[in-house]
Amino acid sequence: MNRAPESRRPHRKQGSDVSIWTDGGTWFGLFLIGSVLLGWGILSLPLGGAVCGSILFVAILLAAVGCGCGWLESISNTPLPTLDRRPRIARVREVVCQWDQPDTTEEEEARRIIVEHLGGDGRTHVAHLGDLIHESSIDRFTPESRWQVYAFADPELATTMVLLTESHDDVRRSGYLITGLHGNTEFSSLQHPAAGSPFLNGKRRFAS
Known part of the structure; x- marks a missing residue:
């Protein structure tokens, strides 16, 4: 590709x-x-x-x-933390631009999704969606809409980020966001907009 x-x-x-x-x-x-x-x-x-x-x-x-x-x-x-492969439901809480002052058209078209999901501790947590959604698919992410996601196995990472499961591979992504995993650094990478997860199917390594 x-x-x-x-x-x-x-x-x-x-x-x-x-x-x-x-x-x-x-x-x-x-x-x-x-x-x-x-x-x-x-x-x-x-x-x-x-x-x-x-x-x-x-x-x-x-x-x-x-x-x-x-x-x-x-x-x-760097490998991402161990992923809990049991799908869970996340509810969209907010959709925001990834950058307040985008430098390129690609950055302007990328959207960050903030969701609520049920963690392994039985409590509801607010986290970022690791998938940066392209504007061509963003209309589907309405407030309160529900999506299947994977969370990290470590319950202490419940408020960092979650990933869309393979059941949403039709959603077009602009790239990905990594947040809360490397100290006080948040990292994002934009790629050519395409359907499919930027994390799953061997695209990123996870700790075992």
Whole structure:
């Protein structure tokens, strides 16, 4: 399937425990250490000040890009928590734009769904739908409409996110949202709009 270039954005949000490689602080620390070492090494070269300054600027820029890409890849490739494969019913509570100030048409067309579902503890929880719904399917997600979803097996993650089950593979998605799983970082990825889950059928790994 052909895909449009992905639009990935991390956001700051309160969440659960963090892996060292999905924590933005780890990558920022690596960037700072690398910048100091680069500065020490490049400024020690027997070159003019202007030349050393230019080389150092480019080196630090490349280090920043590399650390940023490493962080995003860590978030997007880390296995998600164990999924409870027993379908449950979620009720739509609210539909909102994924971004207050979208930069592209794809971002403008993506919608975030907030739902209520019954958790494994028997209580009702509010969570985000991990599937970002494309505007061509959004009319079906009216307030109080009911959808089959999967939740994570860990009851402490009941307020993070749930996923549409395979019974809704006809719904067109704009991409996916990961929230509450990597500390205070929220991560979203836009892809070419298509039907089918962006998580299930081998598209993402889950812890066993």
